[in-house]
Amino acid sequence: MSDLTVNRMGKIPHRRGRKxxxxxxxxxxxxxxxxxxxxxxxxxxxxxxxLWLSLMKYTNVGDxxxxxxxxxxxxxxxxxxxxxxxxxxxxxxxxxxxLLTVPVGVFIALVLATLLNNRIRGKNVYxxxxxxxxxxxxxxxxxxxxxxxNSDNGILNQFLGLFGIKGTTWISDPNTALLSCAVINVWxxxxxxxxxxxxxxxxxxxxxxxAAEIDGAGPVAQxxxxxxxxxxxxxxxxxLMRTMTSLKQFDTVYLLVPSRSNPAYRNxxxxxxxxxxxxxxxxxxxYASAIVIFSFLLISIFTLIQFVAEKKLVHYEE
Numbered sequence: 001m002s003d004l005t006v007n008r009m010g011k012i013p014h015r016r017g018r019k020x021x022x023x024x025x026x027x028x029x030x031x032x033x034x035x036x037x038x039x040x041x042x043x044x045x046x047x048x049x050x051l052w053l054s055l056m057k058y059t060n061v062g063d064x065x066x067x068x069x070x071x072x073x074x075x076x077x078x079x080x081x082x083x084x085x086x087x088x089x090x091x092x093x094x095x096x097x098x099l100l101t102v103p104v105g106v107f108i109a110l111v112l113a114t115l116l117n118n119r120i121r122g123k124n125v126y127x128x129x130x131x132x133x134x135x136x137x138x139x140x141x142x143x144x145x146x147x148x149x150n151s152d153n154g155i156l157n158q159f160l161g162l163f164g165i166k167g168t169t170w171i172s173d174p175n176t177a178l179l180s181c182a183v184i185n186v187w188x189x190x191x192x193x194x195x196x197x198x199x200x201x202x203x204x205x206x207x208x209x210x211a212a213e214i215d216g217a218g219p220v221a222q223x224x225x226x227x228x229x230x231x232x233x234x235x236x237x238x239x240l241m242r243t244m245t246s247l248k249q250f251d252t253v254y255l256l257v258p259s260r261s262n263p264a265y266r267n268x269x270x271x272x273x274x275x276x277x278x279x280x281x282x283x284x285x286x287y288a289s290a291i292v293i294f295s296f297l298l299i300s301i302f303t304l305i306q307f308v309a310e311k312k313l314v315h316y317e318e
């Protein structure tokens with residue numbers, strides 16, 4: 001009977017050469033166990049611990065005390081005072097940071113990736129140059145740009161002075177501090193997005209473009225009717241990850257606008273900078289944990305909206 005054998009009871013046993021199910025399942029579980037253990041230890045357990053800590057009044061003095069949802073009530077009703085930022089103002093700053101970085105950064109990465117996808121000399125060198133900021137420590141990036149934005153001796157103000165334009169105090173001016181941080185974020189992240197989008201562009205078959213040329217479609221029409229739809233899954237992933245990263249922005253803002261006495265602090269402080277100050281400067285860990293849960297819900301809402309939009313805007317090749 002080909003590869004099947006029938007025993008004396010008339011039953012057909014397993015196919016020859018196939019491992020029993022429990023052995024195969026055991027190997028599968030063994031292979032994914034490190035990832036599952038890491039996920040539980042580093043992500044799931046800390047999340048529930050943070051959720052529980054947000055219901056406590058916890059400082060470095062004495063034992064934590066259960067206070068229910070008081071931290072959440074305080075967070076949602078607290079108004080800004082001298083040297084502090086309310087949760088709503090920090091949320092507004094965070095959303096503005098997303099608006100300043102995600103559309104502009106993804107657009108620049110898409111344009112550069114499209115140019116590098118063509119046959120140009122030294123495109124591998126350009127890829128390395130654009131990706132280089134990603135391998136530099138955020139602290140080093142922030143300090144270099146802090147010198148560039150220096151109001152007295154910074155390169156930017158000196159360059160503007162050549163055209164008779166008077167520069168400003170970029171990271172101390174409430175009107176330009178968040179914008180300055182956004183510029184740094186776009187500059188440092190565009191290389192990573194470019195590499196991902198370029199990989200998506202290179203996976204598009206040339207037959208689509210050849211057929212479009214036969215039909216008389218120009219480069220612009222090909223870009224909007226072929227390139228954008230075919231690379232939309234990659235764009236969706238890039239936008240999703242860039243949005244989540246911008247909503248969690250901390251290092252650039254904290255390093256460039258470090259002092260609460262800075263007049264630009266209120267206009268630049270994000271949710272994560274407020275969390276850091278509450279947790280590690282004021283040691284109010286319960287209140288800081290409530291801010292983390294609030295940020296988690298905000299990120300979840302944005303992610304849900306993007307996945308709903310993905311069903312209508314993202315084209316998957318069949």
